[in-house]
Amino acid sequence: MxxxxxxxxxxxxxxxxxxxxxxxxxxxxxxxxxxxxxxxxxxxxxxxxxxxxxxxxxxxxxxxxxxxxxxxxxxxxxxxxxxxxxxxxxxxxxxxxALAQEVADMAMLLAAAGWRRLVEADAWVRSGDWARQGEFPLRRGLRGRTLGIVGMGTIGQRVADLAGAFGVNVAYWNRSERQVEAVYHADLVDLARASDILIVIVAGGEGTRHLISAPVIAALGPEGLLVNVARGSVVDEEALITALQDGTLGAAALDVFASEPEADPRFAAMANVTLSPHLGSATVxxxxxxxxxxxxxxxxxxxxxxxxxxxxxxx
Structure with missing residues (x-):
């Protein structure tokens, strides 16, 4: 039977x-x-x-x-x-x-797009600002920056592998230290403070709710970029929005949101935010x-x- x-x-x-x-x-x-x-x-x-x-x-x-x-x-x-x-x-x-590589690819795509402000640059061309105002404001390159990974599981390790091609330094936080070629930080605030870009790749649920808190976001700083490909619940969205609006944080690139499929409309109103509709594993x-x-x-x-x-x- x-x-x-x-x-x-x-x-x-x-x-x-x-x-x-x-x-x-x-x-x-x-x-x-x-x-x-x-x-x-x-x-x-x-x-x-x-x-x-x-x-x-x-x-x-x-x-x-x-x-x-x-x-x-x-x-x-x-x-x-x-x-x-x-x-x-x-x-x-x-x-x-089955999805680790696709999500890792998406994380690095968002990191590169957010760091170089690709969405803003796209709007610069479409709006005619390139012709009216001239060159898009210069950004610093990725090479030599520090990429912090929150969650060094299967996907996190794939991100670390990809990051090497961009010439960035890799650091990470995990609940326990892993045998990987990256600098371990036992404290999330310390990791954020040491990072230019922070990529969040941990499981959702009550155990990680608002793991990325206001102090972590503030430690990333006014030039920092937060990338979330984990779950919307992992990031304190109110703290994130406040930090983006008042300049405490430089930019964000988000593939996940607290109340999907509805994203907080305040994100859409900010030019320093790159948005994606939970596409991490969305390939055929x-x-x-x-x-x-x-x-x-x-x-x-x-x-x-x-x-x-x-x-x-x-x-």
Missing amino acids: KPSVLMLAPARPSAMERLARDYDLLRLDEAEDRDAFLDRHGATCRAIVTHGHKTIDDALLDRLPALEIVSCSSAGYDAFDVDALARRGIRLTNASP ESREAMSALMVDNLDAHFAGRPLLSEVALAR
């Missing part, structure tokens, strides 16, 4: 084909009456496939007594009650390895790989093999 898998959110067509072929796929995402659907199928579900924006909490888990694993097609899992999963001994996997290749990894983890679990990208939960 095929294992029963509960789907909370659809995947890429290639992954859907595999799931439909190899599993008893139960489409909660298409159910008109979720309660009735769970009453009928919940007791047999051994796995969930979803992305990190779908809620998984005690109320849902109570209706899935046979659940063994949650396989997530995104890196983040902010909407999951991981403590509830841990209490029940339910395993969790995510798709971080990355999304295919993320969905494939989600199914690969299911296959490994039910075959008794090691999981490919298990999230360590505190038991």
Whole structure:
């Protein structure tokens, strides 16, 4: 008998084909009456496939007594009650390895664009200011600057690798020191003070909420650039907006926001802010790989093999 898998959110067509072929796929995402659907199928579900924006909490888990694993097609899992999963001994996997390079690429694109004020320069041409006012104001180059990385995980290490091509010095903060060729700072304020550009790449959730606080932002300084490709919740947006408006911070480049898909309109009104609609992993290749990894983890679990990208939960 095929294992029963509960789907909370659809995947890429290639992954859907595999799931439909190899599993008893139960489409909660298409159910008109979720309660009735769970009453009928919940007791047999051994796995969930979803992305990190779908809620998984005690109320849902109570209706899935046979659940063994949650396989997530995104890196983040902010909407999951991981403590509830841990209490029940339910395993969790995510798709971080499949998207690491794309997010790292995006981080460096935003860093370069923000540092050289590419969006402002684009507007300078489009508005006719180049013809009326002459050359765009000069900026300092990237080479020789210090790039601070907040979170030296898989993506952070990819960013560090890319940064070498730009000739920048790399420093980082992490909850524990890593064996990498970069300068470690145990204190975030110290890292920000030592950095020209600060790239934020940590998981979301309550444990990192407003990790980038007003003191960290102030330490980055009036010439500094903050890049966020993590989660909007990681940065204190009110403190960030205030710092950008009063000159405490030089610029920001943001791919994520506290209340997506709504971005605070004050960001759009500031020329020193580069905005992107959460495009970190948004390529065809990355999304295919993320969905494939989600199914690969299911296959490994039910075959008794090691999981490919298990999230360590505190038991």
